[in-house]
Amino acid sequence: MNESQIAFSILYLAYVVITLLFHNTVILYxxxxxxxxxxxxxHALACWITCGKVTAIRVFENEGGVTQYIGGCRIAIIPxxxxxxxxxxxxxxxxxxxxxxxxxxxALLVLMLLVSLCYAPNRTMVKINLFYAIITSIFIYxxxxxxxxxxxxxxxxxxxxxxxxxxxxxxxxxxxxxVQRSDAYACYEQCPCCxxxxxxxxxxxxxxxxxxxxxxxxxxxxxxxxxxxxxxECMGGNFVWDFSGDEIWRWKDDAMHSVEDxxxx
Numbered sequence: 001m002n003e004s005q006i007a008f009s010i011l012y013l014a015y016v017v018i019t020l021l022f023h024n025t026v027i028l029y030x031x032x033x034x035x036x037x038x039x040x041x042x043h044a045l046a047c048w049i050t051c052g053k054v055t056a057i058r059v060f061e062n063e064g065g066v067t068q069y070i071g072g073c074r075i076a077i078i079p080x081x082x083x084x085x086x087x088x089x090x091x092x093x094x095x096x097x098x099x100x101x102x103x104x105x106x107a108l109l110v111l112m113l114l115v116s117l118c119y120a121p122n123r124t125m126v127k128i129n130l131f132y133a134i135i136t137s138i139f140i141y142x143x144x145x146x147x148x149x150x151x152x153x154x155x156x157x158x159x160x161x162x163x164x165x166x167x168x169x170x171x172x173x174x175x176x177x178x179v180q181r182s183d184a185y186a187c188y189e190q191c192p193c194c195x196x197x198x199x200x201x202x203x204x205x206x207x208x209x210x211x212x213x214x215x216x217x218x219x220x221x222x223x224x225x226x227x228x229x230x231x232x233e234c235m236g237g238n239f240v241w242d243f244s245g246d247e248i249w250r251w252k253d254d255a256m257h258s259v260e261d262x263x264x265x
């Protein structure tokens with residue numbers, strides 16, 4: 001491991017320790033509300049993707065939330081909350097390593113925070129969204145105009161906390177106990193072959209895997225092999241997608257010849 005990877009690993013583990021020690025305290029209460037927002041916006045995104053209409057997105061002081069919608073595919077919208085917040089945690093972690101990627105992740109968060117205010121938010125959600133939109137925008141400005149790196153640390157903590165909290169939340173709400181109004185129970189009603197706790201176990205496993213994927217990709221991006229390569233180029237290995245040249249067409253021709261040889265044999 002190089003110095004960047006070691007520093008990232010130490011900082012990530014430090015964030016995990018802080019999260020575990022202060023998870024249920026008032027210190028991290030605002031971050032728990034942020035995770036609730038990401039849970040609800042994930043429901044909304046699944047609704048939009050499946051051609052539904054979102055009428056309201058709300059976050060409450062008790063760390064609960066609700067997304068009201070019409071239409072869409074319920075079997076896709078229901079699990080999008082717990083799984084979606086874990087996905088956002090993974091994305092923030094994997095994008096935290098570079099200046100441009102961290103800026104992109106932070107800008108996307110600010111965009112979601114502001115756009116969601118157009119959907120009948122309650123007072124708590126307005127406060128939390130404006131707070132994080134302003135704070136994150138300030139860190140973006142500081143990153144590019146004053147001091148770097150600083151946004152990387154912020155985005156990494158967002159990702160680590162949201163990912164770890166999603167795991168805790170999934171365990172508390174869907175595995176440890178069964179609540180008839182929970183997303184897991186709603187999933188069970190849509191698909192009775194899978195009990196609510198089984199649904200919760202599947203979500204928890206997926207949440208853990210997503211956080212591992214985020215950390216792994218972030219470490220790959222910081223490796224010496226990726227030092228002077230773009231994000232997609234690095235993740236694609238040694239293969240470069242050169243659409244302006246003949247590489248892609250040679251790959252296609254080679255594949256066709258292989259298929260023809262298979263049938264001839």
